[in-house]
Amino acid sequence: MAKLPVLPQTPSAPPGDSHGHPARDDSDWSTLEGRAPTGLHATFSVDELEKQLLEQTGLLHTTLSNISQGILVFDAERRVILYNAQACHLLDLPPAFLATKPTLSILLQFQLQRGDFGPEAALVGQSAREYILGGGHLHPPRRFLRTTPAGRTLEVRTRMMSTGGMVRTIADITRYVQAQADRQHLERLSSEMQATAQVGAWDMDFANDTVTWTEGIYRILELSTTDYVPSLEAMRCFFPPQSLERIAIACDDTQLQPGSFDLELEMVTAKGNTIWVHMVGSTQWRFSLPMRRTAIVQDITERKRSEATWREDIARWKLALESTGDGMWDLDVRTGQEYFSPNLLRMYGFVEKDIDQSIHALDARTHPDDVPRMMRDRQAHLDGRTPVYRNEHRVRCKSGSWKWVLSRGMVISRDELGRPLRMIGTHTDITEHKAAEAQIWQQANFDTLTGLPNRRMLRSRLEQELKKCRRDGHKLTVAFVDLDHFKEVNDTLGHHHGDALLIQATQRILGCLREVDTVARMGGDEFTLLLTEIVDTRHIETILAKLLCTLGEAFLLDQQQVYVSASVGVTIYPDDATAIEDLFRNADQALYAAKDAGRNRFCYFTPELQHAAQRRVRLTNDLRAALAVEQFQVVYQPIVELATGHIHKAEALLRWEHPQRGSVSPGEFIPIAESSGLIVEIGEWVFQRALEQVCRWRQRLHPQFQVSVNKSPVQFEKVDLARSRWIDQIRQHGQEGNCLVVEITEGLLLSHSDEVIEQILALSDDGIQVSLDDFGTGYSSLAYLQKFDIDYIKIDQSFVRQLVGESTDLALCQAIIAMAHALNMQVIAEGVETAQQRDLLAAAGCDYGQGYLFSRPVRSEELEALVLRTNRGVTPMRV
């Protein structure tokens, strides 16, 4: 601390001028400088006075050393005559420098050079910058602020003294300035926040009849902050009567005191606009009198407007939804209260009073089987996991009946945490739709005639059963059942009776099976059985034997007894195959084998059957190429007139010389050609060859020579209208229709197709004769044949083969011959291999014979030679 010189005393200080120049006032200093209290001169000696003075000087030292402000005292020449340590600290001046009593000018020079004021004294407040840069020669400002290079803010105050000197105080107001800045920042934030949130606050002091409100209220009420001073009375103008009434009830009701309030009110702004505010606050009461009321006010006009629009929208939606015929529901998710529209209530036969307006009302009427799924779906939507709620369930109506409804809905409002508040939706009556759906499902999966599962359902059941078998290691039997001769029944007795037979057959099949088994109708007369849980394969045989037995018994159709049998193909999982397609293919092959073996039996699938099937597939492929590469040949077998031994008829028979397999039997490839449809093209080719041949033979052998051509039923069914009719081609060759005989099978006659019947009759009209092949193996009666204009019937080989005197077969042959003749038909006996057969047949009056006895089927040249020989009187011989 510098030595303190004693300053001269002045009696009074002149007041400061009105321009802010420092006032001359040294009254404080007088105390500091140790002026003696009044009366001391009279009571104390000089020594005592000096002593007192020293004490006061010490006190002054101590005081100056300990105050927070820095002090610099200048004399009239502006020299530093007094300073304290705080001044050195705040101004960062070395005490030694001040001890030299520098003038103000030197001091400022020092500070300027050191950069204390920044370039161009930028760190000094505007009011003092000129003074500083002027080296302190100008009149000093009474107060200015400056920032130190270290970032502190100093407040510098200067007071002129009457002595001509001056006192300068320096205070560090950094913290004050910072706090000031923080406060301003907060105020700015608060103002912005109020503006953004459209919030304000007011405080009403009823005791002092004053109101204070924040800037936000000015904004909300569209008031200018400058020209409006709020008052309790004036505030009432902003509330319309209904709002004042509500305030009176909510805030001024003494029953509620001390009351907090939360109101949504209408207000009218200074510009006359009606707005909505949310007012939350409280009232302080004393002796039943309101003392003070504070409230936060938020402008919620926008929200109210959108709520109103939203309400209108909802109302419109409700109207629209109701007009669709759907029922509407509106659920308050938090309370569970639910509104049901008139349509919805009507849908279930209710009126409003019948049912609680609660979510539980319809939940309780929901079918118990549907509840878990419905709850899951609804919760998923409430939790925000699905965009919409959708569920189909049954609801019990007032009458007790059930209605299927499609319930759809959506959460339309959630709180700030995303929790659902409100959900609306509809109920659509889908009872009829469900019934139709069930019917469609039934039709898609079950056979309408028998009610049995159809092919599609069978596959699905089989998939299930195979899964179980895989899991449990069980075997499963797949059996294809085909009713033998069903087609004949259908064709002869009509579809109505065919249907009746199928229904009865179904009942019989079901009667042979166990609950666990499945029987499906695949279409027509084909059924499939799935025999599950078979431990011993002997059970399969027991079941199938029973099945064949029951299906072999007479069916009573409209008083008529009808007999059919069944052929069954059996395959076993997993022994034969594991895949569905393979099992089906196996069963089909086994069925084929059962039929091939004479029907009315069951056949197990064997690898050999598979090989045979594979062979059939290969033959089919080879057949396609056979015509083009000329692997076919037509051979002829004579048909001998039994009475004379003459030959003027022959049957054209097809032969296939396969390049690798050699000669393939027609018995093998004709069925393949039929099933593949190739028979149409092949048959046409045979017809062409036979026609060409008969033309030649009519010239060379006999003018009435006839060639028989086999025409498969498939050729009648798949008639190619683009091709010219056979009669046209015959005539083009200069022949008449009777040069050819068409051999048809009995089955074809049973067809009730008008087209087929027409074709058969057309043959006769064209003069082409018709021969009925394999007679006796089918169902046709001779009387029935009459209407088809049949010319010949060919007794099947099976009757001729065992033909001996007085046999049943002979009796049958005799009967057939007699009846045929009676009906004006001629008879050809097939398969005549012995002279005895020939003689018996001849004796029975049979017109013609065909068989190895006379000749095997031979090439045309050979037959020609044979005929020439024979007809010259040589007895026909075995070739």
Ligand SMILES: Nc1nc2c(ncn2[C@@H]2O[C@H](COP(=O)(O)O[C@H]3[C@@H](O)[C@H](n4cnc5c(=O)[nH]c(N)nc54)O[C@@H]3COP(=O)(O)O)[C@@H](O)[C@H]2O)c(=O)[nH]1
């Ligand atoms: N749609 C067509 N079917 C045809 C055609 N060619 C032949 N077939 C049919 O194929 C079946 C087998 O015919 P195939 O092997 O030629 O046998 C015929 C004769 O060879 C045989 N036959 C004749 N005599 C005897 C005999 O004394 N013993 C004996 N075991 N077999 C004999 O009979 C078959 C005659 O058949 P069909 O008179 O037609 O009944 C057969 O069904 C043919 O019809 C063709 O071009 N188209």
